[in-house]
Amino acid sequence: MVISPGWCLILEVKNLTGELIFNNNPPQLICIKEENKIAYRSPESQLDQYLFGLSKFFEQHQLKVPIHGAISLPFTNAIIKTPPSKYPLLLGRAVINHIWSLPKKDIIPSKQVADLVLQHNAAPSWNQFPLSRYYGIDPADIQRGVECPHCGAIPMKRLKRTWFCEKCKKRHMQAHVKALKDYYM
Ligand SMILES: [Zn+2]
Incomplete structure (x- = not known):
C-alpha cells in the first residue's frame, strides 16, 4: 500500500x-x-x-x-x-x-x-503455547529441522531451491511446509 x-x-x-x-x-x-x-x-x-x-x-x-x-x-x-x-x-x-x-x-x-x-494493522500478539511444557518434554530432546516426507529423517539439508535428505538421498521442494504448520500449531 x-x-x-x-x-x-x-x-x-x-x-x-x-x-x-x-x-x-x-x-x-x-x-x-x-x-x-x-x-x-x-x-x-x-x-x-x-x-x-x-x-x-x-x-x-x-x-x-x-x-x-x-x-x-x-x-x-x-x-x-x-x-x-x-x-x-x-x-x-x-x-x-x-x-x-x-x-x-x-x-x-x-x-x-x-x-x-x-x-x-498490528498483528495480534502471538500466543506461544509451549507444548513441551504441557507434555513435560525437555526442548533439548526435540529433533529440530525439516522432516523428510519420503523416509521421515530429520533434518533435511537446504540446497538451492530444494530440500535434500542425506539418508534416502531424495529431494522435496515443499518439505518445509509441514515444519511451518507444526510450528504454528
Ligand atoms: Zn529421506
Whole structure:
C-alpha cells in the first residue's frame, strides 16, 4: 500500500512468470508454465475486496481518501495472454510511471492516514503455547529441522531451491511446509 498526500494505492503483487490469463467469469488467474496449468485466486477480485474494505475503514474514520488499485508483476518475463480488465497491470518498473501518472494533489493528511492504518494493522500478539511444557518434554530432546516426507529423517539439508535428505538421498521442494504448520500449531 502506497499512501501519498493525494491518494492511496493498493498494489497486488504477484511473483509469477510463464503465460498468464486473467479471467473474469469465473474470476481466476491461470498460469501456464512448463506445460503445467495452475489456477490462482483472481487478483482483480482480491483488489475489489481490499478497496471495498479500505473505503469502509476510511468512512468509519471520517476520512475522504481516493483509493486506487493495480496489479503488479515484478518480473517482466511473464507473457500476458489475457490482461486484467478492471485494474491496470504493471510490469517491472512500470509501477513508477503509474505512480507518476496519478493526480498530484495535497488533499489528505497522509501522515495521519499512515499512522491510522499501521495502528489497525498490528498483528495480534502471538500466543506461544509451549507444548513441551504441557507434555513435560525437555526442548533439548526435540529433533529440530525439516522432516523428510519420503523416509521421515530429520533434518533435511537446504540446497538451492530444494530440500535434500542425506539418508534416502531424495529431494522435496515443499518439505518445509509441514515444519511451518507444526510450528504454528
Ligand atoms: Zn529421506
